[in-house]
Amino acid sequence: MMEALWSFLSGAENSTPVACRGSRDLSAGALRAAALSLAEDLRKDEGAVFLYCEDAANFTAGLIGALICGRDILLPAHSAPAYLAEIGAKRQNLVSDLSTLDGMHVSVAEDGDAGALPAIPDGRIGFFTSGTSGDPKLCMKAMTQLSAEVAVLGNLWGTPAGAVVGTVSHQHIYGLLFRVLWPLASGSVFFSRIHETWESVAESIGEHGTVISSPAHLGRIPPEVRLRHKPAFIFSSGGPLTPQAAQGALAQFGCLPTEVLGSTETGGVAWRRQVEPGEAWTPLPRVEVSADADGALTVLSPFTGASVPVPMGDAVEFLEDGRFRLKGRLDRIVKVEGKRVSLPRVEEALRALPQVEDVAVTDLPDRGGALGAIVVLTGEGQAALSACGSFRYSRDFRAALRRRLEPMELPRFWRFVDEVPQNSQGKRIASVMRSLFRSPELPQIESENREGDKVEFDLLLQPDLRWFEGHFPDQPILPGVAQLHIASVLAERVWGIEFPGHDMSRVKFRRVMQPGERVSLSLVRRERRLDFQYVSGGEIVASGTVRGLE
Amino acid sequence: MTRDEIYETLKGFLVELFEIPEEQISLDANLADDLDLDSIDAVDLILKLQEFIGRKVSAEQFRSVRTVRDVIDQVNELLEQAA
Numbered sequence: 001m002m003e004a005l006w007s008f009l010s011g012a013e014n015s016t017p018v019a020c021r022g023s024r025d026l027s028a029g030a031l032r033a034a035a036l037s038l039a040e041d042l043r044k045d046e047g048a049v050f051l052y053c054e055d056a057a058n059f060t061a062g063l064i065g066a067l068i069c070g071r072d073i074l075l076p077a078h079s080a081p082a083y084l085a086e087i088g089a090k091r092q093n094l095v096s097d098l099s100t101l102d103g104m105h106v107s108v109a110e111d112g113d114a115g116a117l118p119a120i121p122d123g124r125i126g127f128f129t130s131g132t133s134g135d136p137k138l139c140m141k142a143m144t145q146l147s148a149e150v151a152v153l154g155n156l157w158g159t160p161a162g163a164v165v166g167t168v169s170h171q172h173i174y175g176l177l178f179r180v181l182w183p184l185a186s187g188s189v190f191f192s193r194i195h196e197t198w199e200s201v202a203e204s205i206g207e208h209g210t211v212i213s214s215p216a217h218l219g220r221i222p223p224e225v226r227l228r229h230k231p232a233f234i235f236s237s238g239g240p241l242t243p244q245a246a247q248g249a250l251a252q253f254g255c256l257p258t259e260v261l262g263s264t265e266t267g268g269v270a271w272r273r274q275v276e277p278g279e280a281w282t283p284l285p286r287v288e289v290s291a292d293a294d295g296a297l298t299v300l301s302p303f304t305g306a307s308v309p310v311p312m313g314d315a316v317e318f319l320e321d322g323r324f325r326l327k328g329r330l331d332r333i334v335k336v337e338g339k340r341v342s343l344p345r346v347e348e349a350l351r352a353l354p355q356v357e358d359v360a361v362t363d364l365p366d367r368g369g370a371l372g373a374i375v376v377l378t379g380e381g382q383a384a385l386s387a388c389g390s391f392r393y394s395r396d397f398r399a400a401l402r403r404r405l406e407p408m409e410l411p412r413f414w415r416f417v418d419e420v421p422q423n424s425q426g427k428r429i430a431s432v433m434r435s436l437f438r439s440p441e442l443p444q445i446e447s448e449n450r451e452g453d454k455v456e457f458d459l460l461l462q463p464d465l466r467w468f469e470g471h472f473p474d475q476p477i478l479p480g481v482a483q484l485h486i487a488s489v490l491a492e493r494v495w496g497i498e499f500p501g502h503d504m505s506r507v508k509f510r511r512v513m514q515p516g517e518r519v520s521l522s523l524v525r526r527e528r529r530l531d532f533q534y535v536s537g538g539e540i541v542a543s544g545t546v547r548g549l550e
Numbered sequence: 551m552t553r554d555e556i557y558e559t560l561k562g563f564l565v566e567l568f569e570i571p572e573e574q575i576s577l578d579a580n581l582a583d584d585l586d587l588d589s590i591d592a593v594d595l596i597l598k599l600q601e602f603i604g605r606k607v608s609a610e611q612f613r614s615v616r617t618v619r620d621v622i623d624q625v626n627e628l629l630e631q632a633a
Contacts, residue, residue, distance in 0.1 A: 337590070368594070391571050395586035407590050413569060469566055 005147040006064070008187045010117040018184060019057040019108075020163055020204075021192045026057050030112030034058070038065030038095065038106045048072040048126070050089035051096070052079050053106065056170045056180050057192035058097040062106040066095070067123040067143065074126040074138065075171045087128060087136055108192075127173050129264045139264045141173070141305060148302040149267050150181045152285050156271075157258075159186040161232055162208035167195050167217040173264050174237045178212045198225040208232040213257070216422060219245040221252055230254040237262060239427060240326075243277030261326075266310050267303025270324070280323035289324060291316050296330050334363040336371060336408045346371065346411065349404045353397070355381030360420045361411060362433040372437045373397070373411035374420055390416055413437050439466040442486060446518070453525040455494050459486075463515035477512040483542050487532035491523050497548045499530050507544030511536075551629060556622050563598050567591070577619040595621075603628050 009018060014029030042049060042065055049066045051073050053059035066073045076084055079098060094103030126140045166179035183190040195201045198221050201211060205227055211234045218236055234249055237260040250256045261281055262268040269289065270281035283289050287301040290309060297316035298309035315327035328344035335341070343361045350359040350373060358376040363369055375397075377385060385393045394414035401410055415436050422428050443459040450456075461468075467482035484507070488499035513519060519536040528548040534541045557577070564570045570585055581587045587595065593609070600607045603625065611628070615621055 389571070391569065391574065394569075398586065398588075407588060410588075410590075412591075469562070 005143070005150060005181060005185050006117060006120050007185075009064075009184055010120075012187075014113050015111075017189055019060075019190050019192045021055065021057065021110075022204075024110055025189075026108055026192065027111055029114050030109050031057060031061055032064075032114035032117055033112030034061035034106060034108040035064035035068070035117065036114055038062060038104070039068040041104055042066055042069040042071055042095075045092065046071065047093060048074050050074050050076055050084070050087075050094045050103075052076045052084075052089075052094070052101070052171065053097040054194070055097055055108075055192045056166075056190060056194075057108040058106050059170050060180055060184065061108050062095045062097075063125075064117065064120065065106065067120050068118060070121050070123065072124045072126065072140075075128065075176075077128045077136070077169075077171055083136070087138075127171075127264045129172075141264075141267075145267060145303050145305050146173075146177060146181060147185075148286070149177055150185050152268070152303075153177070153182045154186055155285060157233065160188040160208075160210045162188075162206050162210065162229075163204075164188060164190040164210045164212060165195050165201050165204050166191065166212040167198075167201065168212055168214050168238070169194060173267065174260070174262065175212065177268070178235055178237075178260075183210075198222055201225075202227050205229055205231065211235065214238045215241045215245060218249050218257060221248060223252075225252070227253050233258055235260060241274065243274050246274040263312065265304065266299045266312060267301065269297075269299050269301070269312070278325065280319055280325050282323050289316070289318075291318070294330060297324070297326065334369070334371075336363065336369050339406075339408045341371070341409050343371075346373075346401075346405060346409050349401055349409075350375065350397070352404075353400055354378070355384060357381070358420050360428055360433055362430055362437075364413065364434055364437050366434070366438065367413065370412040371410070372413040372415065372434070374415045374417055374433060374436060376418065376420060377416060385416055390414065439464050439469065441466045442489060443519075445490075450494065454522065455490075456520060456522045457490060458518065458520050461513055461515060461517045461519065465515070468515050476515055478514070480507075480509045480542070483509070483513070483534060484532075484544070484546065487521060487523060488530065488546055490521070491525065491530050491532075491548075494523070495525055497525075497528065497530075499546045499548045503547040505545050505547075507542075509542045511539070511541045513541060553622055553626055556625050556629075557618075559602060560618065560621060560625070563595065563602075567594055567598060575618060577617070577622075579618050580616055581618070581621070582616075599625060603632065605632055 009028055012028035014027060016028045017025035018028050018031055019026040038061060049071045051062045053062060063073060076087060076089060091102045095106050096103050097107055123143045124140055125143055126138050128136045128138055160183050164179055164183045166175055168175040170176045170180050180190055191204055195204060202225050207229045209229060209231050211231050213234060213236050215236055215238060218241055231253060234255050234257040236257045241257060241259050246257050256273045259272050260268055261270045268284050269287055270283045272279045272281045290298050292298050292311055295315050297312045297314045299312060300309040304310045313329055313331050315330050316324050317327055318324045328342060332343040333340055346361045347359050350356050355377055356375055357378045360374045362372050364372045398410050421432050443461050446458040446460055448457050461478060467478055468476040491499055517536060519534050522533050524531040530546045530548060533543040561572060561575050564575055565572055568591060579585055596607055596609060596612055612624060615624055
């Protein structure tokens with residue numbers, strides 16, 4: 001099975017181009033040489049290898065090198081050091097093309113000379129996804145599952161005729177399959193660098209090019225961007241594409257995007273092109289879809305790695321011809337005051353209003369489960385908002401929704417924003433949505449100056465700090481307990497020591513601190529003791545000592 | 551507790567529970583028409599007041615309430631009964 005995935009690369013002449021880096025071709029020989037050289041290093045150790053590369057050619061060399069040595073490959077979603085440490089990547093097991101990361105290095109030169117690759121064992125590959133809670137979650141796949149899916153892409157859409165350009169990362173399954181493995185297996189060429197902007201896509205794309213993109217990118221095509229060549233395909237995955245975005249891409253680039261429904265767990269499931277808004281999905285070849293007892297879409301295919309149908313969490317409705325429509329996430333049904341409320345239904349009602357461009361609705365467990373709405377307004381809506389203020393405007397929304405929704409379904413809290421927050425895959429993470437409704441508990445840090453055991457912060461006590469609520473309604477002040485809390489949280493961030501705050505001495509609160517005030521906070525650590533001092537307008541307003549945990 | 555203190559506490563509740571800007575709250579503000587509180591909001595407010603007064607309060611006792619001033623009157627009366 002793995003033969004098919006690597007046979008083109010393995011058998012190609014040294015000089016055959018397999019990828020482009022900017023305007024330069026990278027050859028099969030160069031890619032093989034980099035893979036074999038890395039394999040030499042990886043053979044000396046065992047266990048899983050973390051692979052993070054910015055460049056997809058380097059990535060491919062890293063992937064093949066690790067497979068040759070029979071080591072599992074784990075793909076971090078990004079390269080933030082704290083995140084890498086959290087998932088267990090370290091110098092000894094990290095392969096990267098970033099000089100800023102400590103680990104083994106992989107790099108594909110322009111040319112190289114290397115014979116055919118040795119037999120490549122099947123191997124396993126793991127993707128880190130963010131669950132709905134936002135914590136990194138590992139999903140392991142057999143390389144044979146990916147290989148089976150690449151074969152299906154080839155059967156369905158043929159061989160990419162031109163070079164493949166991607167706006168999405170190969171560290172995720174969709175980018176890896178579509179941007180890298182599909183062209184590589186079929187003898188086409190892929191651009192090794194990710195194209196973050198449409199301007200850069202326009203510079204790179206050649207004749208019959210294929211664009212691998214996402215709803216996040218397709219929803220934001222700058223109006224002045226033109227492509228020299230009409231793409232053969234534009235793919236989109238990671239979430240549904242709005243009908244406007246699909247039609248917008250068609251109007252501007254002459255190509256209606258092909259959407260692929262799938263997830264890391266299930267692999268590809270179905271595809272569609274939105275000729276009409278809300279077009280039904282056609283299952284991919286070799287994929288059997290059905291509905292479980294809850295009405296959720298389930299998937300049985302060689303790409304899932306499971307022998308029983310895997311549920312996807314979307315409510316599904318089948319058409320007679322075998323196609324299907326999705327009716328919203330089942331896990332997006334929440335209970336408000338004991339009554340079941342469908343968040344997609346509330347979002348749909350809001351989206352139907354002329355002032356609304358985009359919207360996300362979330363339940364707020366911190367606020368007794370009430371709903372919060374995050375709304376992006378149209379130009380007309382923004383004018384109305386600045387005319388009457390967010391409170392009055394949110395009440396107008398509630399009044400407008402009353403005609404369609406039951407009282408429990410009405411959002412109680414409202415945030416008007418420029419953009420609904422989403423991660424780089426275009427996913428909306430519930431915990432991030434909810435954090436928009438939480439008042440901040442730390443002041444805004446305007447500057448930070450650290451020297452060894454001493455650190456000084458300039459802080460702005462913004463009026464929406466949680467601590468000002470209820471102390472006291474007519475004259476809010478920053479309570480002493482909050483001053484201690486802020487000092488110990490910032491100290492823990494700097495030195496990694498917890499200062500619980502109950503073991504304190506010499507604490508003096510000399511003057512109150514008020515909303516909007518700018519203060520400086522100096523922290524001095526002596527072993528496990530923390531001295532703090534707040535200064536405002538040249539005078540010490542509070543000071544004391546807190547003892548830290550051993 | 552004075553009526554002024556009750557008013558300040560009530561303002562704090564309205565800001566905290568419903569994100570009503572403080573400057574929109576006045577003694578004559580009508581809960582339904584000016585502050586747009588609906589029946590569910592009213593239940594939330596009564597629960598909060600119950601916590602504050604320290605004894606059970608029925609929705610019945612707030613049936614005739616229309617304005618912020620009415621709420622203060624009602625709370626004042628309940629506090630006096632409790633004393």
